[in-house]
Amino acid sequence: MAKRIYIQSAEPYAQINSTCFVASIQTxxxxxxxxxxxxxxxGTETPTKQNDIMRLIDGIDGWTSDGRNTDLVGMxxxxxxxxxxxxxxxxxxxxxxxxGHKVPTRSF
Amino acid sequence: xxxxxxxxxxxxxxxxxxxxxxxAHVQWTRPSMPxxxxxIGRTESGWVRQPWRVLLQHGGxxxxxxxxxxxxxxxxxxxxxxxxxxxxxxxxxxxTSTGLTHGSLSRLFTINKIDNKAGIPEEYGxxxxxELLEFDDTDYxxxxxxxxxxxxxGVKERIKSLGVIDKNNWMHNPMTGIIPSIPLRNRWNxxxxxxxxxxxxxxxxxxxxxxxxxxxxxxxLYRDWGQGAYIKFAGEELExxxxxxxxNYIFVSNSIRYDVNQLDxxxxxxxxxxxxxxxTLTPENSSIIIHIYQK
Numbered sequence: 001m002a003k004r005i006y007i008q009s010a011e012p013y014a015q016i017n018s019t020c021f022v023a024s025i026q027t028x029x030x031x032x033x034x035x036x037x038x039x040x041x042x043g044t045e046t047p048t049k050q051n052d053i054m055r056l057i058d059g060i061d062g063w064t065s066d067g068r069n070t071d072l073v074g075m076x077x078x079x080x081x082x083x084x085x086x087x088x089x090x091x092x093x094x095x096x097x098x099x100g101h102k103v104p105t106r107s108f
Numbered sequence: 109x110x111x112x113x114x115x116x117x118x119x120x121x122x123x124x125x126x127x128x129x130x131x132a133h134v135q136w137t138r139p140s141m142p143x144x145x146x147x148i149g150r151t152e153s154g155w156v157r158q159p160w161r162v163l164l165q166h167g168g169x170x171x172x173x174x175x176x177x178x179x180x181x182x183x184x185x186x187x188x189x190x191x192x193x194x195x196x197x198x199x200x201x202x203x204t205s206t207g208l209t210h211g212s213l214s215r216l217f218t219i220n221k222i223d224n225k226a227g228i229p230e231e232y233g234x235x236x237x238x239e240l241l242e243f244d245d246t247d248y249x250x251x252x253x254x255x256x257x258x259x260x261x262g263v264k265e266r267i268k269s270l271g272v273i274d275k276n277n278w279m280h281n282p283m284t285g286i287i288p289s290i291p292l293r294n295r296w297n298x299x300x301x302x303x304x305x306x307x308x309x310x311x312x313x314x315x316x317x318x319x320x321x322x323x324x325x326x327x328x329l330y331r332d333w334g335q336g337a338y339i340k341f342a343g344e345e346l347e348x349x350x351x352x353x354x355x356n357y358i359f360v361s362n363s364i365r366y367d368v369n370q371l372d373x374x375x376x377x378x379x380x381x382x383x384x385x386x387x388t389l390t391p392e393n394s395s396i397i398i399h400i401y402q403k
Contacts, residue, residue, distance in 0.1 A: 051179045086326070089123075089159040089319040096118035103117045107381040108368060 010053040012046050021046045023053050120357050121321045122379040126312040135294045157326055160283035160335060164314040164396055165256050166362040171295040176248040184248040188238035192228050212281045215272045217254040226255040230271030258394035264341045273339055282337035282398055314376055318400055338397040340364060346389040354402025356382040362395040
């Protein structure tokens with residue numbers, strides 16, 4: 001099963017030009033911070049809040065052409081994804097079975 | 109030690125964790141984070157999808173608090189300005205009506221601050237959450253208390269009057285399909301005897317998750333599966349028909365008895381497969397009955 005990568009923190013690092021800045025981000029799989037270029041609308045201020053930076057980090061679009069969000073959208077951080085994402089639900093279920101919690105089928 | 113015992117059961121793609129809580133207990137769901145290269149979504153509402161999940165309890169109170177925080181003041185305001193009808197019927201979280209919702213059980217049990225009674229009636233569907241729930245604009249949090257009683261004076265009549273369940277006590281989408289991308293706190297309280305906050309029949313808290321075996325996308329979940337619940341009141345029979353064209357799974361918040369050729373019972377803490385076309389539940393006991401079916 002693929003291990004998903006998530007941003008755990010983000011902060012502005014450097015301004016490139018009016019439509020681009022560099023953000024310093026930390027993910028769940030890498031201990032050190034890495035730099036990532038981020039595009040922003042021309043003329044807007046470089047965001048300083050983590051939430052605003054995350055909104056702008058936009059490499060792979062998590063939206064379909066008709067504007068609906070895809071599976072890529074519904075993720076949570078790896079430390080607490082149990083049951084709250086597809087991978088998390090699958091891992092949780094497999095773990096229950098591995099630890100002997102699978103109950104026999106019962107129908108009525 | 110607030111959780112005194114716990115048990116786990118997995119079957120049919122349904123996982124159930126049962127916890128018995130004595131004393132005060134707090135459980136946090138921590139924030140969701142986007143993947144690098146993705147964003148949580150442009151709805152600005154701060155909610156993201158998750159496999160269907162429901163936290164059942166039989167009676168008693170539960171306090172829930174969403175801590176938006178100053179960084180998410182925008183989401184805080186958006187949530188307070190939204191209405192139950194918008195949040196429960198949004199198309200933002202799935203292509204059909206089954207995938208997109210806060211669990212509709214919250215409509216039955218959340219105490220609203222307009223009339224201070226459990227449940228959000230249909231006529232409050234267009235009220236803003238700022239009118240219905242407690243909020244604190246210093247720490248940007250929203251808080252509400254749920255009363256999960258199914259028994260007691262006027263409880264049955266109140267639940268039936270809310271316009272959430274139909275005449276067969278059926279409702280859609282009891283399981284939550286979205287989760288806040290912000291911290292969510294559940295809080296219970298109980299004394300050492302396990303009786304708490306008006307809980308008439310102390311019992312386990314049941315954390316239940318469903319993800320269909322073999323499915324890999326939310327589209328598969330929403331397209332192929334449906335979910336609903338029956339509210340079974342004590343003193344009434346209840347008939348449950350099989351739904352859809354495939355598998356039917358059931359789990360419950362409290363023990364109930366049924367009569368299909370012979371009397372037997374369904375207990376909380378594990379899922380069951382319903383194979384009979386129609387089942388009559390006998391009058392004793394009340395329960396929330398979650399029904400998942402293949403469309």
